[in-house]
Amino acid sequence: MSTAISxxxxxxxxAQMAEGKNGGEQPGIKVLKGITTDINHGEFVALQGTSGSGKSTLLHIIGLLDRPTEGQYRLNGNDTSTLDDDSQSDLRNKTLGFIFQSFYLIPYATALENVTLPGLYSGKPRAELTARAESLLEQVGLADRMDFRPSRLSGGQQQRVAMARAMLNEPDIILADEPxxxxxxxxxxxxxxLFHTVHQSGKTIVLVTHDENVALEAERIIKLHDGKIAEDTRL
Known part of the structure; x- marks a missing residue:
């Protein structure tokens, strides 16, 4: 297998700021402490750990939502440290799909409009984006909810919309934070x-969770503790 994430x-x-009238910076809080691992194309990996273990911070770095303080991160062979913000954004939009715990749906937009939104920056025709969004909503079981706004959807239905949205641009890699x-x-x-269905279609999945039962759904579990990899187990 080729390496997707290195x-x-x-x-x-x-960095942290000191309290009190003098202010000033204090020694920073080190959240990640030398993470070294590779994730191959087609893997389903769970990043597991308790609150404060660094798993969400690591996912943000993998997702090009943050930059590491030190170290090298290659995404599909691209050394991300050499890319400016615009180049990182372009790589992120073409390569990654995001699913979050809080769904982050636009409240005044319908399910269909929410799914279509990421594609508006791709330059593809609106009709093509709408057709793909409709197909994805059908695949996640929401064919009869396309015109519903988030307030009319259950939590599970909102997460299905978020999953469809993550797939719109046909990313290679799906990143999920406590979905x-x-x-x-x-x-x-x-x-x-649904995650298993997405994985079986050939996508790489990196899923953050504190729940051991959810982690066991993956084929590989990387456990983080105090900013370091404590275990790396293939199931």
């Missing part, structure tokens, strides 16, 4: 079935 010595330190965190166990199970 991390070598990744660290992340956040079942706000869902009950039955709905979580349904969402994980």
């Amino acid at each position: 991390l070598n010595g990744i660290t992340k330190t956040f 079942t965190g706000q869902l009950d166990s039955s709905t979580s199970s349904e969402i994980m079935k």
Whole structure:
């Protein structure tokens, strides 16, 4: 398999400001402490850890939403440290799809409009984007909810919309941050079935979770503890 994500010595330190009248910067908080690992195309990987372990910070770096303090990150062979913000944005839009715990749907837009939104920056014709968005909503079981706004959708339905939106630009890699965190166990199970369907279509999935049952749905679990890889297990 070819390498999709290559991390070598990744660290992340956040600056902190001192309290009190003197102010000034204090030694930073080191959240990631030398992460080195590769994720291959077609893998389904869970990043598991407790709150504060660094898993979401690592996902943000993988997703080009943040830059590491030190270390090298290659995405599909591209050394991301050499790319300016515009080039990173272009690579992100073409390569990555995002699914978040809080859905981040536009409240005044319909399900169809929410799914179509990421494609508006691609330059593709609106009719083509709409047709693909409709197809994706059908695939996630929302053919009869396309004209519904988020307030009329359940949590599980909103996450289905978010999954369809993540797939619109046909990304190679899907990044999911606690996608079942706000869902009950039955709905979580349904969402994980969708993840398996996406994975079986050939997509690489990196999913952040604190839930061991969700992590066990993946084929590989990378456990983080205190900013370091504590375990890396292939199931």
